[in-house]
Amino acid sequence: MSTAASLAPSTQAATAASLLEASGLSKNFGGVRAVRTTSFTVRQGTVLAVIGPNGAGKSTLINLLTGVHAPDAGRVVFAGTDVTVLPPHKRARLGLARTFQKIRLFRQLSVLDNVIAGFHIRHRIPAWQYVVHGSAFRQARADTRREALELLEFVGLTGQSEAAAGSLAYGQQRMLEIARALALQPRLLLLDEPAAGLNPAEVDHLLGYLSQLRARGLTLLVVEHNMELVMNLADHILVMHHGEPLFSGTPAEVQGNPAVISAYLGEDPP
Amino acid sequence: MSDGSSASIAHSAPRGPSPSALLQAGKLLAAVLAIAVLPLLFTDNYWQSTLIVCAINVLLALGLDLVLGYAGQLNLGQSAFYGLGAYISTLLITRLGVPYWGAFLLGMFGAGLAGVALSVFGVRLRGHYLAIASLGFAVITYQILLNWIGLTQGPLGIYAIPPPPPLALPGLPVIAFAHPANMFYLIAGFTLLAYLLLDAMLRSPIGEALTAVREDEISAASLGINCAAWKVFAFGIGAAFAGAAGCFYASFVGTLVPDAFFITESFTILAMVIVGGMGTLIGPVWGAILLTILPELLRGIGDLRLVLYGLALTLVVMLMPGGLVQAAQAILRRLGPRRAARSSP
Amino acid sequence: MIVAQQLLNGVVMGSLYVLVALGLTLVYGVLVQINFAHADIVTVGAFAAYFYMHVLGGSYLVAILVALLVGGALGWLINVAIFEPLRAKRSELLPLIATIGVSVMMQNGMLAWFGPVPYAFETQYSNEVLKFGGMFITWQNLLIITVSTIAIGLLYLFMRFTFLGKALRAVAQDRDTAGLMGINQSQVIMLTFVIASAFAGMGGAMLGPILVLTPFAGASVIVKAFAIVIIGGFGNMEGTILAGILVGLIESFTTQYLDPGWTDLVVFGLLLATLAFRPTGLIAESTEENV
Numbered sequence: 092m093s094t095a096a097s098l099a100p101s102t103q104a105a106t107a108a109s110l111l112e113a114s115g116l117s118k119n120f121g122g123v124r125a126v127r128t129t130s131f132t133v134r135q136g137t138v139l140a141v142i143g144p145n146g147a148g149k150s151t152l153i154n155l156l157t158g159v160h161a162p163d164a165g166r167v168v169f170a171g172t173d174v175t176v177l178p179p180h181k182r183a184r185l186g187l188a189r190t191f192q193k194i195r196l197f198r199q200l201s202v203l204d205n206v207i208a209g210f211h212i213r214h215r216i217p218a219w220q221y222v223v224h225g226s227a228f229r230q231a232r233a234d235t236r237r238e239a240l241e242l243l244e245f246v247g248l249t250g251q252s253e254a255a256a257g258s259l260a261y262g263q264q265r266m267l268e269i270a271r272a273l274a275l276q277p278r279l280l281l282l283d284e285p286a287a288g289l290n291p292a293e294v295d296h297l298l299g300y301l302s303q304l305r306a307r308g309l310t311l312l313v314v315e316h317n318m319e320l321v322m323n324l325a326d327h328i329l330v331m332h333h334g335e336p337l338f339s340g341t342p343a344e345v346q347g348n349p350a351v352i353s354a355y356l357g358e359d360p361p
Numbered sequence: 362m363s364d365g366s367s368a369s370i371a372h373s374a375p376r377g378p379s380p381s382a383l384l385q386a387g388k389l390l391a392a393v394l395a396i397a398v399l400p401l402l403f404t405d406n407y408w409q410s411t412l413i414v415c416a417i418n419v420l421l422a423l424g425l426d427l428v429l430g431y432a433g434q435l436n437l438g439q440s441a442f443y444g445l446g447a448y449i450s451t452l453l454i455t456r457l458g459v460p461y462w463g464a465f466l467l468g469m470f471g472a473g474l475a476g477v478a479l480s481v482f483g484v485r486l487r488g489h490y491l492a493i494a495s496l497g498f499a500v501i502t503y504q505i506l507l508n509w510i511g512l513t514q515g516p517l518g519i520y521a522i523p524p525p526p527p528l529a530l531p532g533l534p535v536i537a538f539a540h541p542a543n544m545f546y547l548i549a550g551f552t553l554l555a556y557l558l559l560d561a562m563l564r565s566p567i568g569e570a571l572t573a574v575r576e577d578e579i580s581a582a583s584l585g586i587n588c589a590a591w592k593v594f595a596f597g598i599g600a601a602f603a604g605a606a607g608c609f610y611a612s613f614v615g616t617l618v619p620d621a622f623f624i625t626e627s628f629t630i631l632a633m634v635i636v637g638g639m640g641t642l643i644g645p646v647w648g649a650i651l652l653t654i655l656p657e658l659l660r661g662i663g664d665l666r667l668v669l670y671g672l673a674l675t676l677v678v679m680l681m682p683g684g685l686v687q688a689a690q691a692i693l694r695r696l697g698p699r700r701a702a703r704s705s706p
Numbered sequence: 707m708i709v710a711q712q713l714l715n716g717v718v719m720g721s722l723y724v725l726v727a728l729g730l731t732l733v734y735g736v737l738v739q740i741n742f743a744h745a746d747i748v749t750v751g752a753f754a755a756y757f758y759m760h761v762l763g764g765s766y767l768v769a770i771l772v773a774l775l776v777g778g779a780l781g782w783l784i785n786v787a788i789f790e791p792l793r794a795k796r797s798e799l800l801p802l803i804a805t806i807g808v809s810v811m812m813q814n815g816m817l818a819w820f821g822p823v824p825y826a827f828e829t830q831y832s833n834e835v836l837k838f839g840g841m842f843i844t845w846q847n848l849l850i851i852t853v854s855t856i857a858i859g860l861l862y863l864f865m866r867f868t869f870l871g872k873a874l875r876a877v878a879q880d881r882d883t884a885g886l887m888g889i890n891q892s893q894v895i896m897l898t899f900v901i902a903s904a905f906a907g908m909g910g911a912m913l914g915p916i917l918v919l920t921p922f923a924g925a926s927v928i929v930k931a932f933a934i935v936i937i938g939g940f941g942n943m944e945g946t947i948l949a950g951i952l953v954g955l956i957e958s959f960t961t962q963y964l965d966p967g968w969t970d971l972v973v974f975g976l977l978l979a980t981l982a983f984r985p986t987g988l989i990a991e992s993t994e995e996n997v
Contacts, residue, residue, distance in 0.1 A: 668810070671808065671813075
């Protein structure tokens with residue numbers, strides 16, 4: 092299937108190299124310590140879920156990893172490169188893609204054009220052909236269009252390729268955002284609460300797609316509240332509380348851990 | 362709470378598939394014919410001068426449209442780039458004896474450079490602040506042109522600016538640009554080329570990048586698009602166009618005073634872009650043509666010309682933000698549901 | 707002593723600029739929008755005061771009141787006609803562009819109606835001079851300082867200690883939460899506009915005798931008003947007051963020691979420097995919101 096060819100190749104999860112390393116990340120917002128000394132690793136080909144009560148610092152963490160905010164302390168290393176001070180667009184070029192908690196599509200553009208926008212950095216068109224559209228230009232445009240349609244097919248939006256992105260149903264907009272991020276052919280996809288606002292049927296669909304992506308070897312980092320999604324998808328879970336890691340382990344380990352349970356219930360850990 | 366993006370500026374770029382190559386060629390042919398024929402229809406000096414001003418305004422509007430309509434940045438500094446192009450080229454010609462086209466290119470380049478400088482400065486500023494900063498830049502430039510008497514002769518102005526040197530092409534009679542019709546052909550031809558250049562660029566990944574920057578910078582960045590660099594690009598090109606317009610203006614009018622580049626010019630150009638329909642390329646062309654020709658047709662207006670601009674600008678923003686293009690699309694939709702472009706609701 | 711004289715002149719002009727700039731910053735604080743026609747409300751205020759005095763034969767002090775009322779009415783009108791209808795669109799730039807249109811209309815409408823020739827706006831205070839401690843001050847300037855201080859002081863008290871004033875600040879801080887707490891945003895915004903524009907009108911009435919009264923009188927001041935608001939911080943009342951006095955002082959000293967033609971340049975240079983070096987609240991990313 093041609094879509095498989097557009098995703099990162101599979102690797103052995105057990106001996107996988109670390110794709111993303113955060114060490115000692117801290118971030119203050121005017122006196123509020125949103126993230127404190129957080130460190131973790133994401134291994135290639137695995138899924139790491141980041142969970143925790145509201146205010147635990149999860150969204151800030153994603154913004155630190157993607158470069159929207161600069162950390163006050165700590166490092167982020169992606170695929171062997173120290174990206175701590177790199178701006179978001181450079182991290183995207185290295186293969187770090189993301190979706191947003193509040194969906195950020197180009198609402199006035201068509202569904203297809205949104206996905207095509209994701210192909211922007213992969214163009215191999217000679218600069219002069221931007222002005223005079225030669226054959227390489229036309230070929231590249233046709234290829235991009237075809238691959239974009241394939242991605243839309245993958246997320247089930249083929250029939251709406253020409254509709255305005257803003258006119259889609261909420262769940263469909265989420266999937267479009269994911270398709271657009273996949274257009275980057277990322278090595279790591281960061282998803283910020285992808286299940287937020289979705290009904291149970293839509294969550295199932297989402298779980299299905301994300302599982303397929305995982306099966307094809309794409310590395311995922313998912314910030315999520317929806318436990319069903321997390322438990323079925325994650326290889327590893329990081330629990331955040333008050334801006335720092337509380338516990339990390341496999342889904343089974345996390346479920347039984349008393350500290351995690353009391354954090355969610357609002358009590359002090361034993 | 363604003364998220365800092367200009368995405369909700371309404372724009373009405375047609376959502377259907379790209380027009381066929383035949384339609385494009387037809388439109389181009391119509392434009393060339395119109396340019397060729399107009400000076401022959403209007404032979405008196407007054408109307409030919411108006412045509413020239415019209416062409417210059419189209420060029421100015423295209424420059425602003427790139428920055429505002431496509432990159433989504435409210436740039437109120439076009440009057441400064443217009444003036445810089447005019448003064449740089451004129452001073453090079455009159456003081457240093459630089460040949461016309463060399464001075465023209467340098468004027469254009471100088472204006473473009475100023476545009477780059479302004480945008481590098483303003484690249485991280487939110488919409489309102491960039492607007493004010495660009496306005497401030499326009500005010501400062503005007504003050505410098507007005508007060509640096511040693512360089513620009515201030516309000517006294519620079520006189521006897523020569524038109525472009527006559528063009529001698531093999532096999533054709535010499536084309537003298539002192540003749541308004543020829544001047545019109547030159548400027549309109551340049552503007553048409555500029556339009557074609559922009560059109561090609563905007564239908565390429567450059568257009569996609571600019572649109573992404575305009576719609577949502579943060580998600581554009583998440584797709585690897587360097588928003589700052591693209592804004593600088595748009596500003597530079599837009600400013601260069603304004604600079605070219607300035608060079609043409611100087612050599613057409615023959616005298617140069619700073620008042621021609623007061624900040625009101627920025628508002629005038631803004632009105633042309635908005636009334637025409639920002640976010641499209643053809644809209645500002647029509648906006649410039651309409652706002653140049655209409656006051657001339659309503660001859661008694663005189664002082665009220667600018668009131669008309671202000672009124673048009675306000676009404677368009679309030680009632681039909683997509684401008685003439687949006688109005689035209691609405692009319693087409695009503696005339697023939699099958700013929701209308703497949704637009705989004 | 708020249709320096710002290712310049713200081714005095716600077717404070718006089720500064721307090722006028724503060725009156726004008728406060729309106730801008732109030733509106734921005736509450737609405738996150740700039741009313742580009744603010745300057746022209748200043749001009750209308752000046753003309754209203756002029757005509758009240760020279761055509762209707764009223765007294766100057768009442769003329770200031772008239773200008774205040776006219777300004778407030780204009781503010782109401784602009785809010786109703788422009789900002790309220792556009793609120794649904796949630797666009798950052800559309801209202802600004804619309805008010806640019808209004809400003810162009812107002813300025814050139816006044817130009818067509820009043821003509822470009824300056825009007826001699828004289829009051830009984832313009833020419834009488836008070837002398838103390840080696841410095842000169844006209845009664846006009848003294849009036850300006852007095853009225854401005856009272857007005858700004860009243861506004862300050864209003865914002866700090868009355869319910870409406872606190873409601874205004876609440877809306878400025880977080881519009882949605884304020885709405886949840888039962889504050890009627892539309893009314894608060896309307897009130898803000900009226901106050902802001904009333905101040906502008908009043909400022910115009912007092913500027914009229916000092917500046918050249920033409921349809922462009924307000925425009926000459928708006929440039930500095932923008933600078934003040936940016937330097938002081940949009941939405942920051944105390945900052946605007948300080949910045950206004952500062953700009954007045956800068957202008958005074960620039961006029962004395964450099965060329966008067968360069969004052970705009972100096973002030974705007976300071977504006978651009980502020981935009982370059984003082985990022986708080988001006989640069990999008992530094993608002994540190996999670997996306």
